[in-house]
Amino acid sequence: MKNSDQQPESDATLFRQSVKGTRRLKQDKVVHPPAKKRQSPLLKQQHERAQRNASHHFSDVFEAHFGAGPLKYIADGEDPYLAKQLRRGDFEPDLLLDLHGLTQAQAKRELAALLASCERELVACCSIMHGYGEGVLKQRVPHWLVQHPLVRAFHQAPQAWGGDAAILVLLRVQS
Structure with a gap:
């Protein structure tokens, strides 16, 4: 496209x-913003009521005595052999709850929700990972679990499920 001049x-x-x-x-x-999921007021009230009902079992004042050695508990009337079975890993947890980074109040609500879910879904064994941290949840969670009527037994998890x-947790399954 060149002209000579x-x-x-x-x-x-x-x-x-x-x-x-x-x-x-x-x-x-x-571009439309993503639609917000709306929960019906009735469903929201039922969920809140279930959490309140489940969390009423946990007192921060109650202190159970667990003794020395690895953490374990057997409810009255349960077979003492359950602790050994839990320690060996004979039971495999169907639900896992990770409490890392939660406050005590949040952890208590999550624990209540886990136990309510286990009851609703007929889960007999679950694992609760409280972590190491400063040891606050590691100390509180067992005291809360002892207070719940569905807890049959619990034991410090084997290495495969988080160790110390x-x-x-082994729960009563009501079919």
Whole structure:
């Protein structure tokens, strides 16, 4: 595109000439914000009531005595052999709860929700991972578990399920 008596045309000039007479496209695409999931007020009330009912079992004042050695508990009337079975890992947890980073109040609510879920879904064994941290949840969780009527037994978890940073819990299943 060179004329003998003109300078070579730049790419920008050629582009402008080729798009001459056109107009810009108008953006007509509408981006909608994601829809918020709405929970019916009745369902929300039922959920809150279930959490309140489940969490009423846990007192922060109650202190159980667990003795020396690994953490274990057997409810009255239960077979003492359950503790050994839990320690060996004979029971495999169906639900896991990780309490890392939660406050005591949050952990108590989550624990109540876990136990309510276990009852609803007929789960006989669950694992609660409280972690090491400063040891607050590690100390509180067993005292809360002892107070719940569905807890048959619990033991410090075997290494495969978290070792001394977790607890395996055996629950009564009411069919």
